[in-house]
Amino acid sequence: MTIFSEIYGTYYRIAARAMVKSSVTENEVNELIRSLGFRDSALFLPRKLLPQKDGSDWGLLRANDGGTLSRITVNPPPAVLTLLQKRWLKAKLEDERFRLFFDDETLWRLTEMLADIKPLYRRVHFRYFDRFADGDNYSDPLYRENFSVVLSALKSHEMIKVAFTSGHGKRISFTCLPVKLEYSEKNDKLRVLIRKVRSGKLSGGGTLNLGRLEKVECTGFFFKDPVEIRDDRIKEPVTVRIEPERNAVERFLMEFASFEKRTERDLESGACTVSMYFDRSDETEVLIRILSFGAAVEILSPPDFRRQAAERVAKQRELTGSPKG
Amino acid sequence: MSGFSELIKNFEKTRDYVRDFFIYGFKVRSDFDRKSARTYDDEKRRVESWLDGFLRYDDSVRGRQVSISVDSGHVPENPLYKAFYSKSFTDNDIRLHFLIQDVLYNGAALTLREIVDEIDCRCGMLFDEQTVRNKLKEYISEGIILSEKRGKAAYFSLSPDRADEFFNEFDGLADAVKFFSETGEFGVVGNSILKSAGAENDLFFMKHNYIVHTLEDAVLYDILEAIEQKRTLSLRTFSAKNRSKKESENLVVPMRISASVQTGRRYLVAYIPLYNRFNAFRLDYIRAVKSGGTFAGFDRIYEKYCHNEERCFGVSFGERRENGNVAPLVITVKIGGGEEYILNRIIREKRCGTLEKLSDDLYALTIDAFDPVEPMHWIKTFIGRIVGIEGGNAAARELFRDDIERMDAMYNDNKGEHNDDIQ
Numbered sequence: 001m002t003i004f005s006e007i008y009g010t011y012y013r014i015a016a017r018a019m020v021k022s023s024v025t026e027n028e029v030n031e032l033i034r035s036l037g038f039r040d041s042a043l044f045l046p047r048k049l050l051p052q053k054d055g056s057d058w059g060l061l062r063a064n065d066g067g068t069l070s071r072i073t074v075n076p077p078p079a080v081l082t083l084l085q086k087r088w089l090k091a092k093l094e095d096e097r098f099r100l101f102f103d104d105e106t107l108w109r110l111t112e113m114l115a116d117i118k119p120l121y122r123r124v125h126f127r128y129f130d131r132f133a134d135g136d137n138y139s140d141p142l143y144r145e146n147f148s149v150v151l152s153a154l155k156s157h158e159m160i161k162v163a164f165t166s167g168h169g170k171r172i173s174f175t176c177l178p179v180k181l182e183y184s185e186k187n188d189k190l191r192v193l194i195r196k197v198r199s200g201k202l203s204g205g206g207t208l209n210l211g212r213l214e215k216v217e218c219t220g221f222f223f224k225d226p227v228e229i230r231d232d233r234i235k236e237p238v239t240v241r242i243e244p245e246r247n248a249v250e251r252f253l254m255e256f257a258s259f260e261k262r263t264e265r266d267l268e269s270g271a272c273t274v275s276m277y278f279d280r281s282d283e284t285e286v287l288i289r290i291l292s293f294g295a296a297v298e299i300l301s302p303p304d305f306r307r308q309a310a311e312r313v314a315k316q317r318e319l320t321g322s323p324k325g
Numbered sequence: 326m327s328g329f330s331e332l333i334k335n336f337e338k339t340r341d342y343v344r345d346f347f348i349y350g351f352k353v354r355s356d357f358d359r360k361s362a363r364t365y366d367d368e369k370r371r372v373e374s375w376l377d378g379f380l381r382y383d384d385s386v387r388g389r390q391v392s393i394s395v396d397s398g399h400v401p402e403n404p405l406y407k408a409f410y411s412k413s414f415t416d417n418d419i420r421l422h423f424l425i426q427d428v429l430y431n432g433a434a435l436t437l438r439e440i441v442d443e444i445d446c447r448c449g450m451l452f453d454e455q456t457v458r459n460k461l462k463e464y465i466s467e468g469i470i471l472s473e474k475r476g477k478a479a480y481f482s483l484s485p486d487r488a489d490e491f492f493n494e495f496d497g498l499a500d501a502v503k504f505f506s507e508t509g510e511f512g513v514v515g516n517s518i519l520k521s522a523g524a525e526n527d528l529f530f531m532k533h534n535y536i537v538h539t540l541e542d543a544v545l546y547d548i549l550e551a552i553e554q555k556r557t558l559s560l561r562t563f564s565a566k567n568r569s570k571k572e573s574e575n576l577v578v579p580m581r582i583s584a585s586v587q588t589g590r591r592y593l594v595a596y597i598p599l600y601n602r603f604n605a606f607r608l609d610y611i612r613a614v615k616s617g618g619t620f621a622g623f624d625r626i627y628e629k630y631c632h633n634e635e636r637c638f639g640v641s642f643g644e645r646r647e648n649g650n651v652a653p654l655v656i657t658v659k660i661g662g663g664e665e666y667i668l669n670r671i672i673r674e675k676r677c678g679t680l681e682k683l684s685d686d687l688y689a690l691t692i693d694a695f696d697p698v699e700p701m702h703w704i705k706t707f708i709g710r711i712v713g714i715e716g717g718n719a720a721a722r723e724l725f726r727d728d729i730e731r732m733d734a735m736y737n738d739n740k741g742e743h744n745d746d747i748q
Contacts, residue, residue, distance in 0.1 A: 001466060001467060001546075002543060002546065003409050003511070003513050003514055003517065003542060003543070003546075004336045004409050004412055004543055005412055005467070006412040006413070006414035006418060006419070006422075007422065007467065007469070008409065008410060008412075008517045008520075008521075009332075009410045009411065009412050009414070010407070010410040010411065011332070011414075011419070012414075012419060012422060013410075013520055013521075015419060015423065016423075019423065038331050038374040038375050038377070038407065038411070039373065039374040039375075039377035040331050040370075040374040041331065041374070044330065044331060048416075058416055058419055058420055059420060059448070059450065060419070060420065060423055072424075072447070072448045073423055073424065073427035073447070073448070074427055074430070074447060075427055075430040075431070077423055077426060077427075078426055078430060078483065078487055079487050079488040079489050079521040079522055079523075080426065080469050080483065080484050080486065080487060080488075081468075081484070081486040081487060081488050081491060081518070081521070082467050082468045082469055083466075083467060083468025084467070084468070084514060085488070085514055085517065085518050085521075086468065086486065088511055088514040088515060088518075089502075089518075091510070091511075092501070092505050092509075092515075095505075095509070097504070097505075098501055098505065100501075101497035101498070101500050101501035101504070102495070102496070102497045102498075102501070103496075103497075106495050106496055106497060109494075109495065110495045110498065113486075113495075120510075120511060120514070120546075120549070121510060121511075121549045121553075122553070124581075125549055125552055125553075125581055125582055126510065126581065126582045126583075126584065127581055127582070127583045127584070127634070128584050128585075128586050129583055129584070129585065129637070129638075129639055129640070129676065130585050130586055130587045130588075130639070130674070130676065130703075131586050132673045132674060133672070133673045133674070134669075134672075134673040151500060151528070154528060155500075155528070167666075180528065180529065180530050181504075181528055181529050181530075182398075182529070182530045182531070182532055183504070183508055183529060183530075183531055183532065184531070184532040184533045185508060185509075185531070185532075185533055185534070185586045186532075186533040186586040186587055187532075187533070191532075193530065226527075229399075229530075233396075250348075250565060251588070253348050253349060253350075254348060254588065254589045254590060255587070255588045255589055257347065257348055257397070257535055257536075257537055257589055258396075258397035258398060258532075258533060258534050258535060258536070258589075259396065259397075260394050260395060260396040261350070261394065262350070262381065262383060262392070262394070263349065263350040263351040263390075263392065264351050264383070264385055264390070265351040265385075265387075267386075267387060272351060277396065279398070288706040288707075288708075289587075289706065291705055291706065291708045291732075292702050292703065292705040292706045292708075293702075293705075294705055294724075294725075294728035294731075294732065295727070295728045295731035295732050295735060298735050298736075306736070309736060310736035310738075311709070312708050312709035313708060313709070313729065313732045313733055313735075313736050314733070314736070315709040315710075316708045316709050316710075316711060316729055316732075316733075317729060317733045319659065319709075319710070319711060319712050320711065320712070320713070320726070320729060
């Protein structure tokens with residue numbers, strides 16, 4: 001049992017889609033290959049999926065007189081859940097985040113359905129040793145209720161009215177449109193990515209910690225189409241130079257692997273230059289993470305970001321004095 | 326084009342290339358010296374085909390660099406999953422996949438002979454019984470086909486559990502699978518369920534998302550099975566620094582997967598009977614695993630491991646055995662008025678530590694971990710606030726002082742511009 005099996009593969013999936021309807025055109029099959037396949041699938045797949053005069057195709061589609069194609073099977077291919085997939089679902093039942101998505105009755109029925117299935121793994125097999133300790137409380141009834149309202153609004157593009165208390169103790173309430181739910185493994189928190197709404201029109205974007213919301217209400221007002229999140233990405237990338245010491249190049253590239261980046265290595269020195277993009281709201285977090293690499297990583301640009309690093313280092317030098325002195 | 330296929334037999338080789346393209350991004354053709362140039366060209370072309378739209382090309386003095394560039398926090402689906410969906414197969418594999426399911430579609434339970442005859446009757450394709458028997462056996466282990474004995478004859482039927490019907494029957498399941506297909510363990514399995522049901526994640530983004538972890542899922546499955554069954558494992562690992570170096574083999578007793586959500590590194594922590602000690606192996610440096618026999622002392626060792634784990638800041642068990650007891654590391658941090666968020670940060674991020682208020686603006690964090698070097702990376706995130714570091718390991722303290730001195734010289738041109746608002 002492995003996920004690296006052809007039964008989950010792209011070619012099988014395209015063939016299954018081509019066989020859903022009892023009759024398809026060659027153009028429709030080619031369009032399926034184009035939209036669901038890999039970039040080069042159009043070079044390989046048509047000659048196996050479409051009927052060939054020499055019979056070298058798979059024989060799953062048959063040419064009709066009218067120029068259309070029929071599947072050779074009587075029925076459309078069923079989407080059978082494999083044991084691996086059911087074992088995965090069973091493992092997730094143990095996760096309290098999974099339970100956010102269900103009412104008690106549905107969760108009970110699903111648990112019963114998977115009663116005889118062995119979980120793919122158990123939570124106890126994993127230890128996330130540096131996950132923040134103040135993660136969301138997924139079993140809190142208010143949290144569960146707010147999650148449910150936000151998720152429903154997100155799916156139907158409905159505006160919601162939220163209320164929470166700011167970090168400064170100020171009560172805040174406004175109307176917004178949830179655009180995505182964002183989860184962080186590091187913070188173990190769910191956040192709502194929103195677009196603010198003023199006079200029925202979209203304005204700025206924002207992020208709300210779901211765990212801090214005290215009240216979420218539906219408004220009954222909907223946007224017709226999905227709305228994109230507001231682009232918060234820094235305009236100029238942060239560029240750093242990583243010295244080939246203490247395995248810093250590998251450690252840095254792994255730690256910052258989640259960012260879009262460009263890397264270049266200087267063959268003579270072995271140093272590596274990395275330019276990377278991230279959201280503006282993550283600037284402080286990125287800064288302290290870069291500083292944690294010590295002298296092995298130097299921020300080259302932008303100047304303001306480098307200046308912030310310099311300030312912290314200067315303050316540190318003030319606190320600990322001249323190290324060799 | 327002759328001989329090239331975008332499908333592969335062996336995931337292991339491809340895993341290496343995808344990882345290098347994704348993590349490093351600065352490598353050029355000549356850096357991939359593990360195999361021939363032809364192999365590189367084929368692997369590169371496959372990755373280009375699977376991950377079209379995420380490939381980036383940069384010309385450097387050393388040649389053309391190919392990298393996979395993804396903003397992991399803003400993609401609805403991990404693009405690296407596609408590597409798993411590229412397994413090669415034979416013509417008969419795909420024919421039988423659809424034909425067997427078709428003849429059993431309506432809940433019928435048929436014998437092997439009846440299945441062979443029905444396929445021939447419906448589709449005009451005659452398969453020999455052994456070929457169909459092998460496929461049925463394979464699909465029984467995959468849970469697609471069920472078998473039961475009636476008298477002496479074996480009857481085969483199709484599993485009644487369908488992805489699309491599950492989504493309809495269990496309200497909320499589709500959304501839950503969307504969520505877990507992009508976070509947590511084995512997300513690719515969830516993604517395969519979505520694809521099977523014709524759905525896709527349109528609700529969630531994942532921050533601090535190490536999409537590259539999926540490449541370890543193949544070995545991870547075997548490791549977890551061994552933990553569950555209390556078996557030994559033979560690990561074949563390679564050196565990240567020197568890939569041409571001979572790979573190492575270790576016989577271990579797997580304890581737990583220990584993962585960092587901040588640095589992206591994941592480890593198998595295991596007991597090595599030969600040295601009578603625990604050790605951590607990077608999951609991404611494990612080439613292959615082979616399950617061995619049941620380890621008789623598993624429960625006793627596991628209990629000891631759980632006890633020791635409480636004093637691991639990360640995954641290191643340190644060198645106390647060699648060096649004797651190590652004094653706890655004490656970090657004194659300056660936190661001014663109105664900076665409670667720093668205090669909160671320490672409270673939520675500290676491990677193996679106790680925090681003590683020394684004065685109005687001074688706090689001491691005492692970390693009693695096996696390896697006092699391991700917390701230093703995290704401690705340096707407080708640069709600008711660290712008043713003193715005591716205890717632990719002299720070499721680590723010296724390294725910190727040296728780091729600050731070198732950083733001071735490095736950023737010297739910005740001296741004198743600092744303000745007090747450090748977060």
